[in-house]
Amino acid sequence: MNSCNKLKSPNVPFLGVSHLLDLLADVGVENFLLGLAEYIQQDFMRWDEFDKSPRYASHSEEGVIELMPTSDGNNFSFKYVNGHPKNTLKGLQTVTAFGVLADVDSGYPLLISEMTVLTALRTAATSALVAKYLAPANSSVLALIGNGAQSEFQALAFKALLGITQVKLFDIDRSASIKCYENLKDKGLDVEICLSAQEAIEGAHIITTCTADKCNATILTDEMVANTVHINAIGGDCPGKTELDKNLLLRGDVFVEYEPQTRIEGDIQQLDASSFVTEIHRVISGLAPGRTVAQQLTIFDGVGFAVEDFSALRFVRDLMQQSPHQQKLDLLANPKDPRNLFGLLANSQKTSLRQAS
Amino acid sequence: MNSCNKLKSPNVPFLGVSHLLDLLADVGVENFLLGLAEYIQQDFMRWDEFDKSPRYASHSEEGVIELMPTSDGNNFSFKYVNGHPKNTLKGLQTVTAFGVLADVDSGYPLLISEMTVLTALRTAATSALVAKYLAPANSSVLALIGNGAQSEFQALAFKALLGITQVKLFDIDRSASIKCYENLKDKGLDVEICLSAQEAIEGAHIITTCTADKCNATILTDEMVANTVHINAIGGDCPGKTELDKNLLLRGDVFVEYEPQTRIEGDIQQLDASSFVTEIHRVISGLAPGRTVAQQLTIFDGVGFAVEDFSALRFVRDLMQQSPHQQKLDLLANPKDPRNLFGLLANSQKTSLRQAS
Structure with missing residues (x-):
């Protein structure tokens, strides 16, 4: 969209399912698992640096939706994940997930990633580690x-x-x-x-x-x-x-x-x-x-546990530095004057008027 | 990306900043606030249907990152929001946010939305209500x-x-x-x-x-x-x-x-x-x-409070049914056989090979 560029939003890197699959094809699954296990090992070895809490779980008759947050003081991460055993009967995944890595100092998200496939990878890497x-x-x-x-x-x-x-x-x-x-x-x-x-x-x-x-x-x-x-x-x-x-x-x-x-x-x-x-x-x-x-x-x-997801997000974020497999999301409002959030509306209305004329 | 279509991912609607601004320009800010206040009123009137808990807060010296979940048994929502008073000195927002509305029965996300602007709107609508x-x-x-x-x-x-x-x-x-x-x-x-x-x-x-x-x-x-x-x-x-x-x-x-x-x-x-x-x-x-x-x-x-964000996500989701201002995110893996998540990797590798040849 035109207005997207005009507003200069600070775009957030997004790793979708196909991006992750392409990244896996580039790196090789076993290499990916080896690298991921190393990141998990590093984070397990500095366990005390992490904020830890049992996950937040919202249970229903059909399953559970969970939020799994953690932070090492520099980065904050959380994963959204569901568990619905009967989903397969509907052709859906039992478990789907996505996650976010963020910067603690500014509170700004640094990465949004699919984590359905990534959770399978981090679970396997953890098991083998x-x-x-x-x-x-x-x-x-x-x-x-x-x-x-x-x-x-x-x-x-x-x-x-x-x-x-x-x-x-x-x-x-x-x-x-x-x-x-x-x-x-x-x-x-x-x-x-x-x-x-x-x-x-x-x-x-x-x-x-x-x-x-x-x-x-x-x-x-x-x-x-x-x-x-x-x-x-x-x-x-x-x-x-x-x-x-x-x-x-x-x-x-x-x-x-x-x-x-x-x-x-x-x-x-x-x-x-x-x-x-x-x-x-x-x-x-x-x-x-x-x-x-x-x-x-x-x-x-x-x-x-949330620390493993933190490691996984940290790992893919580092891999993504060298990889074209990603897109940018217009997720964060970024007015020139931070106090002038409302000014964005005026700009957008002008854009729309220009487009209409 | 090619592989994206080939894998038939069930895309998740995404309302970015510019989408919301365009939606606001279409509807008009005051009409938007009136409609949003009605949704909040409806949800406040069925207060007991909601799962409620104080938000999860991760505090640091510079600020706080919070997750605000709730559910009415049909939909689950959460908001990610930060509060960093010194951000304005760096040209960043004190508060940025995004949120997710999900289906309780399947656990699948239905909408991902920017909520920096939307939080300002829902806070104002709540205050006036x-x-x-x-x-x-x-x-x-x-x-x-x-x-x-x-x-x-x-x-x-x-x-x-x-x-x-x-x-x-x-x-x-x-x-x-x-x-x-x-x-x-x-x-x-x-x-x-x-x-x-x-x-x-x-x-x-x-x-x-x-x-x-x-x-x-x-x-x-x-x-x-x-x-x-x-x-x-x-x-x-x-x-x-x-x-x-x-x-x-x-x-x-x-x-x-x-x-x-x-x-x-x-x-x-x-x-x-x-x-x-x-x-x-x-x-x-x-x-x-x-x-x-x-x-x-x-x-x-x-x-x-989380219920207000739930109302706001519900409101924009309903508005989006009639609106072109949105995009789809390749967030959820969707193998033909739900148990064959791994099969996606093989498909992707084939795609990459085809692209390389």
Whole structure:
């Protein structure tokens, strides 16, 4: 629009879905995951610099809409994200998201980004980063229970960060496993569809559970799981939505992102609030032990935390400096005299009159 | 971009600054304010349907960044807004904002809108709507103390909703008053610049205080104000930022938007938490008295509440149905099979390869 240029709005960089996909195609998915995991690791190592709070959640019968803010004193970020398990029946995503990175000193937004795809990437990068500290040495076999929208990202992150070579798939909906198989078969991984969760976890060093039902499910029972594996449980992420047998949680060493939020949303909502868990940033910073022996059941009760989204926005913002894949949004009013916001209306009316004549 | 169309993203309507200005030019500012006030009134009358919470505020030395969410069970909205008093020194706005309206059933965003200008409009519409219930009968003279970015919007809202004919301006910075005068002089109002707050409020039926300093200021002292006026105090809106003499608050009848938030942010942060205030929605719904006699000092301690932003987003969304002034954002990933989010990457890579060949 003409008036847009005339008013000299300070445009805000926007990374849409197609921009992010083009950026991913340029960089390569595995490289992207490696870079993103590095940013998350950096931010986990300076955990105390962040303002942290459990997310704001607006629950309805159909699902939840959440706002996830955080700040390190220099930048503020938040993510808008929904979780609506029945959306797939309408051809919609269970989870969609977008996020904003802003400058704390001025309060001005620096970036608006799609985060549906970016959340899948940051969740996978976080899972694999955590597993570097918790999974058995030389892990090569990954079981993926739940083969929905997150599954391929998980597989590639574990390949890129841990050198996983074999992926065993199981989903109660076989077509989901077939979809996942087709997407992964030419990615340098040995991929196999299994007929049961039990079959999938046989021989696996790492088990990812990532199922979507909003209920207290038991994807893994206590008897099924050996005392030597790492469980990456990322599907239990809101009140009333869990995946693991309570006895598994009692038997294993449980690691979380931010304890106050995970107590509300994670699989550990099944446990007493006094149960012992370790925040993973302490392991990454060397303040707490991760896996210490081969005979150890480790469980990452991942729910997704705002700092990871902060890292993801920071990462794409840095990548965007060199990338043409973006557009500018006319989001901020910018009158020449900041106190003369009203003057913009007069300019616009003049513009319209000129256009009409 | 090509890939954008190919991927058939469900685009989200975007109302940028220039779109809103063009919409305002089409509708007319006073008509816009009248329509917006009606939407706010409707939503205040169904107050109990809304999820309400004090806003999320991230404070820094320079200012504050806030998220203001609410929901009526059908729609969810939030506003991102900053408050940085020193921004004007850098040529930036003290307050910038944008907002989102979403569908509760799917969690999908329905609209992203600039809200810097829209917040000025909704604040003015709220002030004037409230004054319809609290100002003296046949009020015609408005004093405007503080002639910054909000002032002209306030004047036009009081003209449109209450039939104000005369506006008396005062600001410690005379250039702000001159700016305001120039903007209002041809708007059908008798406008006058005064040399003191005292001079400005002489003969005024309604006094709007709207100053920007982040401190406990005393714009109006107890002695200055007659027992027959309505004070519209909208500049005291965060902890440590107040405008009115405590004794004025003790003398007058105080009305607020949402008590828990105003206790934290409003001028009544100077009072005991047990001091009597009336939520204005109760007056608008006929559940509580507003002004009952001529000899009554009424004070609206306005801080801005999420429901007003919800109303504003709802209003512009309805206006946009008939308006060409908008664009679509490629914000939401939309794979054909919702579980096949990863499939988007393959499509994009193919697109890039095609473009490269």
